Amino acid sequence: MGHSSIDDILSAASEGGERQVLSTLQVKNHRVFTTARTDSFGIKLHQFDTDTLKLYYGSNAIVTAKGVVQVPNDPKPTEVAWLFIFEDGDAVGGVYAEKASIFRSDDIAISDTESLAVLPLSVTPLQLDNNKHSLSWIPPKVPTTTP
Secondary structure (H helix, E strand, C coil), X not given: CCCECCCCCCEEEEEECCEEEECCCCCCCCEEEECCEEEEEEEEECCCCHHHHHHHHCXXXXXXXXXXXXXXXXXCCEEEEEEEEEEECCEEXXXXXXXXXXXXXXXXXXXXXXXXXXXXXXXXXXXXXXXXXXXXXXXXXXXXXXX
16 A cells, blocks of 8 residues: 555544344333444555555546546545554564455645655445455464474
8 A cells, every 4th residue: 555654553443333222111121222333444645656646536536648646526435355464573463354445534634844744544344245244353473484
């Protein structure tokens, strides 16, 4: 995805998952209903090239023969598989989505001459086909090699 922020490496958020107690006349606390939950991840990219600009402005952005990225009026998020790998000492883990929607999460702001400009992106894992999940966490492990 390009150069990313060293200060804000990855953020995670979710929407939904609210619980509601359903009642009947006979039973006050008959059942608990939980709404679906959607996870998303925030990444701030510092690399302004055609690939990252298309992630920010939409997969249907047009790149001219001179390399100019033309911003569409009806942007479409990029849908791809997404893997985020992290290292903790010798241990390696990750977050994987077989299908994810990637699109801008905020406006570009260039506030001063001392800070790096960023392309803020949101990665939203999506359900692929008949899967019952949209996201997989890969717990950190120390890789082993065989001779």
